[in-house]
Amino acid sequence: MAMFVHLTSAANAPRIRRSGVRAAGVGQGGARGVHCFPVLASYTLTHQWLRELARFGSRGGLVAVQVRLDDAEEVLAGHYRDRARDAQATVTAAEAVRRIATLEDPRGWEVFVPRAIRPREIHRIRSAPQVVGWRYLPDAHGTRPCTCFGCRVRGGHGARRLLERLPHPLDGPPPPPRVLLARVAAAGDPGDPAALREALHWFGMRGRGPLAELARLSGHPDPSVREELVWAVARWSTPGVADLLDRLAADPDPDVRDAVEAVREP
Known part of the structure; x- marks a missing residue:
């Protein structure tokens, strides 16, 4: 039998003892299942995901759920970066343990069981220190x-x-809005396109903005400024954004019209 560790919130421990581990994780290809890691000789490597998972919050800290799987059980094994490329390999549980145990650096590797874990497969649940492992990515420190x-x-x-x-x-x-508005004013009328595009780039990182002061740029003779205006205001919660985008949706330049269509896509 192959032994793995699944890390989860301590608040889930009573339910896991009764019903097992739900298939709440998402693996490559959108499959539902349970993420875990083989029990290795190194305690630190076995629990390497602790600090990274703790960043996303947990009720009562994290606990380690030790799981026994049949050696012939099919699982997915690979580095977490391989998940996005659908490059994790389908292997048996015993082979997943062997592959990871023989790696020179197994940090960032994971095993994905494409189903729920049954209660009889739970070996034990124990507390785990919250200071083990890497954060963000291996070697980030x-x-x-x-x-x-x-x-x-x-x-x-x-x-x-x-x-x-x-x-x-x-x-x-981004610089404060008053600084950006000063740059827009200093660009002149109708205004230097490069200076206006730079200011609009910074405005696009804000959640709200001075729409009334920037709306005049919808009539700027350079279409690149009008297109940048679309990207800048698209995600603002400022009243009047929808009306401004309606006007720009009828712009004579196709790139401006395409930008409006792109920001309005769900």
Whole structure:
């Protein structure tokens, strides 16, 4: 029998003892099942996912659920990055343990059981220290964090201080609206397209904005400015955005019309 560890909130422990582990995880291809990791000789590697999972919150901390599976049970095994590429391999439970145990660096690897775990397959449930493992990704500690729009963790611990300390040249944090409006005014009338596009780029990172002051740019002679205006205001909650997009949807330039259609797609 192959032994695995599934990490979950301590609040789920009573239900797991009664009914097993629900197939609440999502694997490659959208399959539903349970994520786990083989029990290795190294306690740290076995519980490497603890700190990463703890970032997303848990009631009462995390517990380790030890699961016994038949050696011939088919599971998916691979690095977590392989999941998005549908590159995780279908192997037996015994083979998944063997492959991961022989890796030079098994950090970031996972095993996915494409079904629920039955109560009789639960070996035991025990508490686990909350300080084991890596956060964000293996080897992240000591590496300068990236604050680009795609990498930064919104609402995470110290996220705002990190953005202020390491601002990204393209992804902010954006300057205050008064500074951006001053740049728009300094660009002239109708205004330098490059300066206006840069200001609109920063406005697009905000949840609201001075729509009345920027609406005039919908008549700018450069279509690239009008297109950037679409992307800037598309996700604003400011009243009047829908009316402005309605006007730009009839713009003579096809790129502007395509931008409006793209931001309105569900």
